[in-house]
Amino acid sequence: MRRAGMSLLDPTLWSGRIFTGLWHPATQTREVINPATGERLGIAGLASTMDVTAAAEHAEQARGTWAQVAASYRAALLRRAGDLFSEHQDAIVGWLVSESGSTQAKAKAEVAAAAQTCHEAAALANSPYGEVIRSGQPRLSLTRRIPAGVIGVITPFNMPLALAIRAVAPALALGNAVLLKPDARTAVSGGVVLAQIFAAAGLRKGLLQVLAGDAAVGAAIIDHPLVRVVSFTGSPQAGRHVAERGGRLLKRVMLELGGNNALVVFDDTDIDRAVRAGAFSSFLHQGQVCMAAGRHLVHESIYGEYVAKLAEFADSLIVGDPSHNDVALGPLIDVRQRDRVHHLVEASVKAGAKLVTGGTFDALFYRPTVLAEPAEPTEAYREEVFGPVAPVRAFSTVSEAAKLVADNETGLAVSILTADVGKAMTLADRVPAGMVHINDPTIDHEPQAPFGGFGLSGNGWRAGGLSDLDAYTETQWLTIRPELAKVTL
Structure with a gap:
C-alpha cells in the first residue's frame, strides 16, 4: 500500500x-x-x-x-x-x-x-x-x-x-x-x-x-x-x-x-440548519469525539419535526470504508466499542426510548441512530456513548432547558441554537460547561482558545x-x- x-x-x-x-x-x-x-x-x-x-x-x-x-x-x-x-x-x-x-x-x-x-x-x-x-x-x-x-x-x-x-x-x-x-x-x-x-x-x-x-x-x-x-x-x-x-x-x-454534551434547539431557529448542526455534533467520526452531542434538547413545539428531520438526514448518510470520498461515517474502532454502543441503544429502547432510525450494524459499521427519549432518561441519554447515537428530549422553557443541561456529571461543551442571542446568553449563564457555543455545533475547537471542562470532564x-x-x-x-x-x- x-x-x-x-x-x-x-x-x-x-x-x-x-x-x-x-x-x-x-x-x-x-x-x-x-x-x-x-x-x-x-x-x-x-x-x-x-x-x-x-x-x-x-x-x-x-x-x-x-x-x-x-x-x-x-x-x-x-x-x-x-x-x-x-x-x-x-x-x-x-x-x-x-x-x-x-x-x-x-x-x-x-x-x-x-x-x-x-x-x-x-x-x-x-x-x-x-x-x-x-x-x-x-x-x-x-x-x-x-x-x-x-x-x-x-x-x-x-x-x-x-x-x-x-x-x-x-x-x-x-x-x-x-x-x-x-x-x-x-x-x-x-x-x-x-x-x-x-x-x-x-x-x-x-x-x-x-x-x-x-x-x-x-x-x-x-x-x-x-x-x-x-x-x-x-x-x-x-x-x-x-x-x-x-x-x-x-x-x-x-x-x-470527555463529556455527555448537550445541544439545545429553540423554536425560533432555522430547523434545517439545526438538524445539520445536530447531525454533525453527534455523528462526526462515528460519535467518537469528546465534544459530541449526547443529548439533543429540543423545544416541545418543534420536537416532532426535529426528530423526523434528524432521522431522515441520518438515513441519508453513507456508512462505509472511509477511503471513499462519499462516506460520511466510517467504522467504530473495534468490536468492544461497537458492542458497548449497541448495548446502550438496546438498553435504552427496552427502557422506553423510541428507536426512530439506526440501531443496526454490519461488522464495525454502526448506522447513525436517533432515539426519541421518554420523560425518564435512558442509558444512552445519561452516559457518554462514544458512538453515532443522538438521543432527543423535549423541553418547554429556558429554565427547564438549563435544568436538563446541568443534570449531568460532565460539563465539557454546550451548544445553543436560537435566533435570540439574549436568550442564549441567559441560558449560557446558567449551564456548567467549559465551552458554550451559540449557533455553532458542540464539536468546535481552535488551538488558540482554551479547551477543557467542568465536573467529570x-x-x-x-x-x-x-x-x-x-x-x-x-x-x-x-x-x-x-x-x-x-x-x-
Whole structure:
C-alpha cells in the first residue's frame, strides 16, 4: 500500500520499533489493523516499563540544553514542523483514514489542526514569560516562567494526531522534553507521525520519545520521578486512576475526560440548519469525539419535526470504508466499542426510548441512530456513548432547558441554537460547561482558545493559547539587588 509522501512514514523505518530519538527494536509488537477492512497495515513496536525508565533518563539529559536555546530557535522549529504537517498531508491523511477509521474530511481537518497548533506553539515560545512586581525593598522583583521538565503525554485513539500535538507542540516550544504514549490501536497516526515530523524538523534527539503501549506503560510514565507533569486524555474512569496515581506523587496532572454534551434547539431557529448542526455534533467520526452531542434538547413545539428531520438526514448518510470520498461515517474502532454502543441503544429502547432510525450494524459499521427519549432518561441519554447515537428530549422553557443541561456529571461543551442571542446568553449563564457555543455545533475547537471542562470532564486544566503557559511551565520568583543586602539577626 503506497501513499504520497510515503518516505516519511515508510513502515520499514518504524515497523517493530519504538522511538527514543532514533528508531530501535521493540521487545513487543502489535499488528496495525484497518478497522474498515481488517487489512494488516504494519507492525507497531510497543514499549515496556523498562523502556520508560530509559526514555525518562534520556529526556532529562536532553531537556537541559533545550531549555537554554533561544526561544526564537524553538519557535522556528515549531514552524518547520507545522509546514511539514501540511507538506505531508496526503500521507498522514491516509494513515488517519486507514488506522483510525476517520473519514477523508475529518482526517484533513485533523492534519490542518496539527499544523495550526504548531504555529500557535511557535508564537507561544516567544510570548512574554513573566512580569515585574512591586517590592518594598531597593531591588528588582519579578516572576518568570521556566520549563516544567519532562512531560508525560497519554493520548486516546479517537483524534490521535490532534490530541497528541496539542500537548506535544506547546510543551516542546516552552523548553520541555516529552514522553508520548499513544493508544496502541493508533500507534502510527498518533505516534509515528509525530516522531517523524519532529525529527524531519530538526528536533534534538531525546526531546520527543514515542512509547506506544498498554496501561502498565502509562502507569510507568506517571510514576517515574523525572516526569513532573502528566497530560492525560481519556475516559473519566481512567482519569480517576491517573489523578490518584499522580496525586500521591505530588505531580501536576492535567485531565481532559470527555463529556455527555448537550445541544439545545429553540423554536425560533432555522430547523434545517439545526438538524445539520445536530447531525454533525453527534455523528462526526462515528460519535467518537469528546465534544459530541449526547443529548439533543429540543423545544416541545418543534420536537416532532426535529426528530423526523434528524432521522431522515441520518438515513441519508453513507456508512462505509472511509477511503471513499462519499462516506460520511466510517467504522467504530473495534468490536468492544461497537458492542458497548449497541448495548446502550438496546438498553435504552427496552427502557422506553423510541428507536426512530439506526440501531443496526454490519461488522464495525454502526448506522447513525436517533432515539426519541421518554420523560425518564435512558442509558444512552445519561452516559457518554462514544458512538453515532443522538438521543432527543423535549423541553418547554429556558429554565427547564438549563435544568436538563446541568443534570449531568460532565460539563465539557454546550451548544445553543436560537435566533435570540439574549436568550442564549441567559441560558449560557446558567449551564456548567467549559465551552458554550451559540449557533455553532458542540464539536468546535481552535488551538488558540482554551479547551477543557467542568465536573467529570476534567480537573480544571485548559489546553490551548496562554493556558499552555500554566500547563507546561513553573513560575519562579526572582529578585535582583545591585549589591549584597545588609542583614542582621
